[in-house]
Amino acid sequence: MPAPSIISMQSLCKFYEMGDQIVKALDSINLDFKLNDYAAIMGPSGSGKSTLMNIIGCLDTPTSGIYNLNGQQVAEMDDDELARIRNREIGFVFQTFNLLPRLNCLRNVELPLIYAGVSPEEREARAREALIRVGLGERITHKPAELSGGQIQRVAIARALINKPSIILADEPTGNLDTATSQEIMKIFGELSEAGNTIILITHEEDIARYTRRIIRLRDGKIESDKQQ
Secondary structure, eight states: OOOOEEEEEEEEEEEETTEEEEEEEEEEEEEEETTEEEEEEETTTSHHHHHHHHHHSSSSSSEEEEEEEEEEEEGGOOHHHHHHHHIIIEEEEETOOOOOSSSSSSHHHHHHHHHHOOOOOHHHHOOOHHHHTTTOOTTTTTTTSSSSSSHHHHHHHHHHHHTOOOOEEETTTTSSSSSSHHHHHHHHHHHHHHHHOOOEESSSSSHHHHHHHHHHEEEETTTEEEEOO
C-alpha cells in the first residue's frame, strides 16, 4: 500500500498587491507530501520558497486553491485550530536558531510544552529525551552561549521534536554552519525521516539538498521540477 498523503496542495496560489501590480508569489502549485517524505525546496531568491514554507506551516494562507493537512482543509480551520496544528503537528527549525539566551538547553526545549499546558515533570522528562535523541544528553544545563553553532542547532531540532510532530519544516537549517557541522545536522534529519517524520527543508545549497530523497525546484512561483533521487 502506498503511503498516505499528509500534505496535499491543489491549484494553490498566493498573490500580493504592490501598488497597481499583482505579484504572483505562488502560481497554481500542485504538491503532495507523504508520510516519511524527505524533501528539499530550492529556487532563486523570489521564487516562492519562503511563501510556500509559510503556507505549509500554517503561518500564512493562500489566496486561492486547496491545502489539505492530514485530510483537513486548512482554510476551514479557525485560529485556535491553526495554533494547535502549529504547536503539535509541525516542528519548526530556523537558520537563526531562535533560542532564548538566558535559558539552558532543557528550558529552551521545554517551551512548546509550556504553551501546551504540560506538567513540569512531564515537560522535563520529554525535553531530556529529545536532547538525548539529538546527542546532547551531556549539555542539558548549558546555555546557548556555551555551545557551538552545531550544538545550538541540535537544541533547536530537539525543541522542534518535543511535541512529537509528524512534520518538520526547516528553513536553511545549515545556513550558519560549517561543512562538517552541516553534515552532522543533515544526518540527524535523515535519522528522523527514517523514524517516520516528514521532513521538508528550504536550502540554496546543492550539496545539502542531495541528502534528501526529493528535490522540488521553484521559479517565479511555479514548480520547475519535482524529482525523486
